[in-house]
Amino acid sequence: MADVAQLAGVSGQTVSRVANGRQNVDALTRARVQDAMRQLGYRPNGAARALRSGEFRSIGVIVFELSTFGTTRTLDAIATAATARGYSVKLMPVLSVNRQTVADAFSRLGEQAVDGVIMMIEAHVLEEVRLPVGLPVVVVHAGAHYDHPVIDTDQTQGARLATEHLLELGHRTVWHVAGPSSSFAADQRRRSWEQTLRDRGCDVPQVLFGDWTSASGYDAGRRLAADPDVTAIFVANDQMALGVLRALHTHGRAVPDDVSVVGFDDMEEAAQFWPPLTTVRQSFTDIGRRSVDTLLAEIHAIDHQPPLAEIHAIDHQPPLAVPTALILRASTAGPR
Amino acid sequence: MADVAQLAGVSGQTVSRVANGRQNVDALTRARVQDAMRQLGYRPNGAARALRSGEFRSIGVIVFELSTFGTTRTLDAIATAATARGYSVKLMPVLSVNRQTVADAFSRLGEQAVDGVIMMIEAHVLEEVRLPVGLPVVVVHAGAHYDHPVIDTDQTQGARLATEHLLELGHRTVWHVAGPSSSFAADQRRRSWEQTLRDRGCDVPQVLFGDWTSASGYDAGRRLAADPDVTAIFVANDQMALGVLRALHTHGRAVPDDVSVVGFDDMEEAAQFWPPLTTVRQSFTDIGRRSVDTLLAEIHAIDHQPPLAEIHAIDHQPPLAVPTALILRASTAGPR
DNA sequence: AACCGATGTGTTGACGCAAACATGTCTAGA
DNA sequence: TCTAGACATGTTTGCGTCAACACATCGGTT
Secondary structure, three states: OHHHHHHHOOOHHHHHHHHOOOOOOOHHHHHHHHHHHHHHOOOOOHHHHHHHHOOOOEEEEEEEOOOOHHHHHHHHHHHHHHHHOOOEEEEEEEOOOOHHHHHHHHHHHHHOOOOEEEEEOOEHHHHHOOOOOOOOEEEEOOOOOOOOOEEEEOHHHHHHHHHHHHHHOOOOOOEEEEOOOOEHHHHHHHHHHHHHHHHOOOOOOOOEEOOOOHHHHHHHHHHHHOOOOOOEEEEOOHHHHHHHHHHHHHOOOOOOOOOEEEEEEOOHHHHHOOOOOEEEEOOHHHHHHHHHHHHHHHHHHHHOOOOHHHHHHHHOOOOEEEOOEEEOOOOOOOOO | OHHHHHHHOOOHHHHHHHHOOOOOOOHHHHHHHHHHHHHHOOOOOHHHHHHHHOOOOEEEEEEEOOOOHHHHHHHHHHHHHHHHOOOEEEEEEEOOOOHHHHHHHHHHHHHOOOOEEEEEOOEHHHHHOOOOOOOOEEEEOOOOOOOOOEEEEOHHHHHHHHHHHHHHOOOOOOEEEEOOOOEHHHHHHHHHHHHHHHHOOOOOOOOEEOOOOHHHHHHHHHHHHOOOOOOEEEEOOHHHHHHHHHHHHHOOOOOOOOOEEEEEEOOHHHHHOOOOOEEEEOOHHHHHHHHHHHHHHHHHHHHOOOOHHHHHHHHOOOOEEEOOEEEOOOOOOOOO
């Protein structure tokens, strides 16, 4: 900065003003400074700026297993939204999810230079983690009863959509392959499926649990394929649905003629499954964008030292459940 | 820090020493300081530390489209490896790939507090981007002729493995669905496929190009399914292979009885495709780990002001091509 | 002529930390 | 006893930036 100042024949402060787009700088001076900046390839030092201003313009994201489809898409959306708003994204992976590891990750982020944190841990265990106050936090894809704002897909609505679709096709009831019981989202989908069946007076068959992977879907699918009563299956995500489809094929049960299958997520590949999968689309883009906006609002609010009433208002906004949509493809039909 | 120092009855410097794990602190003093830290919830300020030391203990990762399978897995591995080594990962997404956007992303990272950058852009256009010097850079999944170390899967070996497997099953030749021509990896796979065919004296059929998505694989697959000469297809990634499989099914061509298909990547779902996909496995974990280690070595080298000879040595290490493995499943068989 | 506010620019200091150096204390060996 | 060296700890200083304030200039009032 000093070099730029010298080359432009001004003080460091003026360089700072130009760098920050302040208006009270003469047009000619500004041009001279910008010229000098370009010439010297000057880049403001983020660390010094952060030290001075107390703002890092960076948010931390705690994630478990980037490899699952939803997490990845959400992270992508978060990164894009944050970048558009001038914030960078710091990744903090957690290798296994328990109270200790999550708390550790949070603490490590506290040391790192971030203005706020997005928690992308869908596990119930999160409910037991006491997060230190002082750092704005937004929770994604998890329960709605935390001390922090929660952004999530409307899991209940999505699962109802899927179940009702199958019932309306004429199936007597709907079987369910659920996600792991440790997952909040899996629980919500399972409960909503069950509630929908009860509302319609249908039998509630035994649930099968998977772990979100397509291999676990195959295992569940084999069990269902062996039961001739099964004519309709709601699978808690597309990856497991892929495994279910394969299990049905290997057991000679035609989809959708013998068995109908509905997934959840609408991953890009679902349209190319065999047969193309009817599924519930969730908008990961919306989730990501809303998370960032909510977090930034929190950060901003703290910035302005809100009265306690305002904090209260922020924390208790109704959680914004992002609606889903049923995407009809070729894996569902009425019973024979 | 001052508060901690006062509470522990020591100087700020001693607190600093404890915080940084220096050894020259009395065990009792250390305990007292750590106690005070816990009591006050002290977290060192990363910005100040970075400003003072010039080290950020953070690496930047430039990515395009987190949504593709390989990128995601690699990022996961990078984040895990970096965290294990005490570095955090800053994400810098690029919305579209051209000289300008990549240079911009790099420049933005320069402002941000990072010690080095991993470039995860597989496009040829990268070859034309002049990266400013001074910041260590490692390029992943791209060409081997940059000014920076390159870490990549052995694309050539992988494509040969796939092609030879099909030829050895007795197919007269092998068709190919390539990735986009803008991609370095796609080019290498296509060239290696072609070379393998030539080496064996086989016809080289017209290439079909996709864009890595399963939908584009379906489009290519429809064209191939219509041609009765086609008995063996090497598809440049698993996602497109999924689309190819569906196209073959819809056109009544049995896999593997009528047509054999080999993919590339071995994504988790490939084992649950219908039929389970024979594919080339690349180790994204290795790629990620090696990228981080190479970058950290570069960072460390600059730290110690190496003589020019040493820089030279680093930059011209033979690129470490990570080997692949052919995973045999049910989508390949000899011709009828 | 004296005064005003608006505008553009320079000077000073502090953010939190750690490197460099200074000081004090203890131990071992001459 | 004296000294060298190892070790623990304290003091000073500055990293790059920007807020706060000081100052200088100018057009327009009284």
